Amino acid sequence: MSHAQVNLSRRQLLTRRKVTDRPMLPWVKEAQFTDLCTQCGECVKQCPTQIIRPSDGGFPRVDFQLGECTFCYQCAQACPEPLFLPKTQPAWQAKAVIEDSCLAKQKVDCRSCGDSCEPFAISFKLAVGTVAQPQIDMNSCTGCGACVSVCPTSAITITAT
Ligand code: SF4
Ligand code: SF4
Numbered sequence: 001m002s003h004a005q006v007n008l009s010r011r012q013l014l015t016r017r018k019v020t021d022r023p024m025l026p027w028v029k030e031a032q033f034t035d036l037c038t039q040c041g042e043c044v045k046q047c048p049t050q051i052i053r054p055s056d057g058g059f060p061r062v063d064f065q066l067g068e069c070t071f072c073y074q075c076a077q078a079c080p081e082p083l084f085l086p087k088t089q090p091a092w093q094a095k096a097v098i099e100d101s102c103l104a105k106q107k108v109d110c111r112s113c114g115d116s117c118e119p120f121a122i123s124f125k126l127a128v129g130t131v132a133q134p135q136i137d138m139n140s141c142t143g144c145g146a147c148v149s150v151c152p153t154s155a156i157t158i159t160a161t
């Protein structure tokens with residue numbers, strides 16, 4: 001394999017990782033998604049928090065910059081295709097991750113994400129010589145995304161685990 005081919009495969013791998021690391025829709029069968037989704041837009045219409053938007057060639061996807069997922073299951077119920085798992089299954093294996101652009105990591109006091117987290121998955125740990133640092137309890141985080149849009153530096157991403 002030539003150097004150029006290696007570079008291309010590596011780039012494709014990285015691109016694919018970037019896309020699949022973020023959840024598409026809760027309970028969706030991701031492997032069959034692009035084959036079965038007709039882009040009818042029923043899930044977009046039904047989402048009460050209006051976080052589902054067309055992206056990636058018209059396929060619907062949650063956008064946590066618009067709000068949070070309440071796990072109401074209405075997107076799954078509205079979908080006419082056999083695309084969603086039963087509600088008894090986990091909605092997704094996605095968790096919040098705090099990047100280095102977090103204000104607290106720059107020694108600026110901020111607790112917005114903690115205030116928005118209903119399951120109290122984000123706590124702030126006092127630290128010597130800096131402000132309290134956010135910590136996410138991965139067992140409590142549901143990946144709801146409520147912390148994403150409130151972060152002033154867009155430091156939080158919801159990432160597949
Ligand atoms: S489960 Fe409810 S809140 Fe979450 S994306 Fe689907 S319709 Fe929207
Ligand atoms: S809201 Fe954002 S900047 Fe503020 S503590 Fe949380 S991650 Fe850091």
Ligand code: SF4
Binds near residue numbers: 119140141
């Ligand atoms: S994704 Fe939801 S549960 Fe997880 S830390 Fe953010 S607000 Fe809390």
